[in-house]
Amino acid sequence: xxxxxxxxxxxxxxxxxxLLTDLVEEVPGVNSVAVVSSDGLLLLSSDPGAAEAQSGNxxxxxxxxxxxxxxxxxxxxxxxxxxxxxxxGAAALMDCGSxxxxxxxxxxxxxxxxAISDGSLLGVHATPDCDMGVVAYHMxxxxxxxxxxxxxxxxxxxxxSMEKTP
Numbered sequence: 001x002x003x004x005x006x007x008x009x010x011x012x013x014x015x016x017x018x019l020l021t022d023l024v025e026e027v028p029g030v031n032s033v034a035v036v037s038s039d040g041l042l043l044l045s046s047d048p049g050a051a052e053a054q055s056g057n058x059x060x061x062x063x064x065x066x067x068x069x070x071x072x073x074x075x076x077x078x079x080x081x082x083x084x085x086x087x088x089g090a091a092a093l094m095d096c097g098s099x100x101x102x103x104x105x106x107x108x109x110x111x112x113x114x115a116i117s118d119g120s121l122l123g124v125h126a127t128p129d130c131d132m133g134v135v136a137y138h139m140x141x142x143x144x145x146x147x148x149x150x151x152x153x154x155x156x157x158x159x160x161s162m163e164k165t166p
């Protein structure tokens with residue numbers, strides 16, 4: 001995994017990056033993770049294909065297609081934001097309260113989206129054979145630890161650091 005530089009970041013922002021890195025490296029089957037703000041902006045990402053994308057080996061995770069400016073993280077952030085919006089609208093139409101978690105199982109992978117207390121979303125792209133319970137458990141741990149730290153100041157700092165990431 002290639003993590004953005006934590007140089008110059010506050011302790012809270014560095015801790016969030018560490019938690020995200022730990023989630024990707026310690027949970028079997030997790031391909032990538034993104035934290036997206038309530039307005040759809042990418043705040044944190046684990047971009048495992050960043051090194052390949054920057055060195056000119058387009059395709060990254062073996063999908064044979066060119067990656068965006070931040071590799072798979074830009075795609076995952078878009079998907080997480082869209083799923084979050086769709087499920088929030090569905091919950092409102094059905095008068096079911098707030099959405100806590102969304103999971104999409106596909107033939108070749110899974111996407112999990114979990115709400116963070118400030119309206120941000122945690123998204124995980126995982127392999128099709130991952131243990132969904134383990135992934136959801138570790139996502140809940142991340143959300144529990146990150147929810148109180150994602151203040152407006154930290155969100156702004158994380159956005160700025162993502163804009164500086166090549």
